[in-house]
Amino acid sequence: MIDRNGCYTYASLKKHTHSLNRTISEYLNGFSGQRIAYLCPHDATYVVTQNAIWQGKGVAVPLSPKHPTEMLSYFMKDSGAELLIAHADFSPLIQDLKPLGIPVHVIRKEEYLPTSAEQNNGIDDDKHEDKEPAVIVYTSGTTGPPKGVVQTHGSLSAMVQDQVSCWGWTADDVILHVLPLHHVHGIVNTLHVPLTIGATCVMMEKFQVDETWKLLLGDHSWTPLLPSPINVFMAVPTVYAMLLQGAPKNVRDILKKNFRLMVSGSASLPLPIMQQWEEVSGHRLLERYGMTETGMVLTNPLNGERLPGAVGQPFPSVKVCIADPSHGDAVKCLAEGDSDGTTVHSADQDEIKGELLVKGPTVFTEYWGKESATQDAFTDDGWFRTGDTVSYENGVYRIMGRTSVDIIKSAGYKISALDIERHLLAHPRITDCAVVGLDGPVYGQKIAAVIVLNDEDDLELQELNEWLSERTPVYQLPRQLKILDVLPRSLIGKVNKKELVREVFGE
Numbered sequence: 001m002i003d004r005n006g007c008y009t010y011a012s013l014k015k016h017t018h019s020l021n022r023t024i025s026e027y028l029n030g031f032s033g034q035r036i037a038y039l040c041p042h043d044a045t046y047v048v049t050q051n052a053i054w055q056g057k058g059v060a061v062p063l064s065p066k067h068p069t070e071m072l073s074y075f076m077k078d079s080g081a082e083l084l085i086a087h088a089d090f091s092p093l094i095q096d097l098k099p100l101g102i103p104v105h106v107i108r109k110e111e112y113l114p115t116s117a118e119q120n121n122g123i124d125d126d127k128h129e130d131k132e133p134a135v136i137v138y139t140s141g142t143t144g145p146p147k148g149v150v151q152t153h154g155s156l157s158a159m160v161q162d163q164v165s166c167w168g169w170t171a172d173d174v175i176l177h178v179l180p181l182h183h184v185h186g187i188v189n190t191l192h193v194p195l196t197i198g199a200t201c202v203m204m205e206k207f208q209v210d211e212t213w214k215l216l217l218g219d220h221s222w223t224p225l226l227p228s229p230i231n232v233f234m235a236v237p238t239v240y241a242m243l244l245q246g247a248p249k250n251v252r253d254i255l256k257k258n259f260r261l262m263v264s265g266s267a268s269l270p271l272p273i274m275q276q277w278e279e280v281s282g283h284r285l286l287e288r289y290g291m292t293e294t295g296m297v298l299t300n301p302l303n304g305e306r307l308p309g310a311v312g313q314p315f316p317s318v319k320v321c322i323a324d325p326s327h328g329d330a331v332k333c334l335a336e337g338d339s340d341g342t343t344v345h346s347a348d349q350d351e352i353k354g355e356l357l358v359k360g361p362t363v364f365t366e367y368w369g370k371e372s373a374t375q376d377a378f379t380d381d382g383w384f385r386t387g388d389t390v391s392y393e394n395g396v397y398r399i400m401g402r403t404s405v406d407i408i409k410s411a412g413y414k415i416s417a418l419d420i421e422r423h424l425l426a427h428p429r430i431t432d433c434a435v436v437g438l439d440g441p442v443y444g445q446k447i448a449a450v451i452v453l454n455d456e457d458d459l460e461l462q463e464l465n466e467w468l469s470e471r472t473p474v475y476q477l478p479r480q481l482k483i484l485d486v487l488p489r490s491l492i493g494k495v496n497k498k499e500l501v502r503e504v505f506g507e
Contacts, residue, residue: 001195003043003203006114007225010198013047016112020052020085027083027103032057035136037081037102039063039072039090042205045112046181047195049085050135054128054153060135061148064182065089066491069096071146076100079136079148079368130154136368137184139292140490148368149292151184158361159188159295160196162315166299167261167286171198175232176215178207178239180491184292185266190234200227207239209246217254234263237273238493240285241431244276256282261302263288266492268399268418270425271308287311289399291386293377294318295362298397309422310396314338321357321383322392331357331379335392342392353414355403356390357383389416405497408437410445413475417497420447420478423471427464429453432487434495438480438505448480450504452487459483480505 001008028034036053038060040046046062053060061079063072072093076084077100084104086094094104128134134153138146163169175194179186194201202215216233220226235243262277264285278284289311290296297320300312314320314337321333324346334346334354346352363384366374378384389400389407400416401407408415417435424433432452437445453459461481468477482504489495 001044001047001201001203002226004205004222005043005109005112008044008114010195012115013044013051015115016044016048017051017055020048020107021055023105024052024056024058024083024085027105028058030056031082033059033133034082035059035061035079036083036085037061037063037076037079038084039065039086039093040107040181041065041087041089042177042181043109043203044114045087045107045109047191048112049107053085054134057128057132059133059150062135062137062182062187064180064491065093066180067182069093072097073100074146075138075148076102128153130157131365133365135187137182137187137292140183140492140494140496147370147373149364150366150368151295151364155295155362155364156188156192158317160193162296162317162362163189163193164197165316166302167263168302169193169197169199172228173199173232173260174226174228174230175199175201175234176212176230177201177203178212178235183266183492184290184295185234185236185492188295189263189265194232202226202230209242212243213246213248213251216259217248217251218258229258231259232261233259234265236266236493237264237269238267238489240264240269240273240277244273244280247280252280252282255280259283261286265290267494268401268421269309271422272425274308289397291388293364293384294358294360294386297356297358297362297386307394307396310398312396313342315360315362317362318358318360320397321359322352322354322390323357323383323385325354325389329379331381331383333357337392337397342395344392352392353389353400356386356388356397356399358386359383402497405436408435408445408447410437410447411475412444415447415476417447420449420468420472420476423468424449424451426471427467429455429457429459434487434497434500435478436497436501436505438501446479447476448482448505449478450482450484450487450500452484 036058038049050060084102088106088108132153133150135151136148177190218229262283265288269287284306286300288299297318298311300306316339319338322335324332324334334352335344389403391398401418406417420435421433424430430451431454434450436448438448440446465477
């Protein structure tokens with residue numbers, strides 16, 4: 001692992017892990033099963049802290065320093081954290097959290113600098129039972145209060161095996177890590193997976209467009225010990241959009257030569273971003289689908305055709321079902337699939353639509369402390385209800401959006417907000433957008449669009465709909481339009497549409 005402090009061998013990380021584990025034991029004598037929250041920078045201290053907790057069979061509760069005190073307090077109280085491990089860089093937050101009365105251990109950069117310990121491969125040699133809770137990751141709360149998702153050591157191991165199998169990870173890979181470390185994308189896909197198999201992870205302290213481009217293009221001024229060029233990159237669509245805005249000229253040949261895999265996830269990938277990134281880099285982004293509760297579920301192929309707007313096929317350990325929405329709580333699968341293929345049970349073979357259900361070892365065990373919510377999340381026969389509407393057509397799965405906010409019921413039609421957003425983002429003047437449904441007496445819901453323009457001129461609804469009508473059916477045209485300077489997004493690029501409706505439309 002490489003960060004701003006230097007290059008850490010796996011043995012060096014383990015040495016620091018053992019040391020911090022002993023310190024935790026001084027606070028909590030035998031902390032197996034106890035929840036320990038931690039606030040760490042985007043560097044090796046995060047890895048050391050997480051693994052020190054796991055070494056004592058504790059349950060890791062990662063927190064983000066970008067969250068307000070009120071939210072951090074909620075996470076700590078909800079999880080029942082017995083200890084907070086926090087980096088000295090976040091001393092104001094530490095002071096704000098003191099009223100909780102939870103013991104705090106402060107760590108400092110100089111305690112965890114690289115050492116001369118000998119190299120060995122893989123970060124986690126400790127043995128864990130598959131059913132042991134490993135981490136509580138809080139949902140983004142886009143459809144309700146955040147819930148603590150409990151993932152076990154067994155589910156994390158299954159996620160690693162799936163991604164190694166589908167994405168070809170090896171110990172020779174070098175990944176650049178720019179994602180938040182309190183979501184599955186940043187915790188598992190870009191950190192736990194490479195460190196488990198002995199690959200190299202380059203940690204950026206803070207995402208910056210210029211610095212990221214330097215590293216992507218092979219400028220190793222602060223990573224002189226890098227064994228080989230960075231060849232794997234994973235990010236959210238917002239990051240790719242920002243990189244495109246600051247892209248240097250003539251980088252295609254370098255990126256095409258050095259990189260073997262570039263992945264986009266955590267939010268729907270707009271077609272213009274996919275196309276522009278392919279033009280700049282020579283790489284078609286691999287889009288995949290996953291959730292905090294499930295890990296990765298669907299993926300486009302490492303080698304093979306990657307269709308725009310599609311998320312491919314199930315990962316090897318995962319089974320999926322597209323549930324008939326007309327059957328309510330009773331599950332009737334219109335189609336069932338795994339990595340070997342999908343069987344369609346519906347008479348309509350052309351296009352299957354319904355809620356995506358998931359089974360497999362990567363699925364979480366419970367929402368922490370919320371027995372009723374956990375029961376509601378699963379069917380009687382063990383399928384997890386994702387709450388996402390999906391379609392299966394032409395041999396691939398497509399995510400149509402959250403059933404509760406992205407499926408708009410208007411004039412008798414069920415309309416995917418994500419489909420309309422994809423069309424809007426193809427407009428030459430629109431740089432960002434969100435489509436929502438507003439309750440109304442005539443249509444049930446009317447379609448409303450919130451857009452961000454790349455210039456200061458106005459854009460009238462009629463003008464927009466004239467352009468859209470050449471690309472989408474008339475019943476998918478917005479009936480209301482709002483223009484913002486910036487569309488509010490979470491740390492991983494998601495829009496809280498319920499909050500957006502309240503703030504923009506007052507509903």
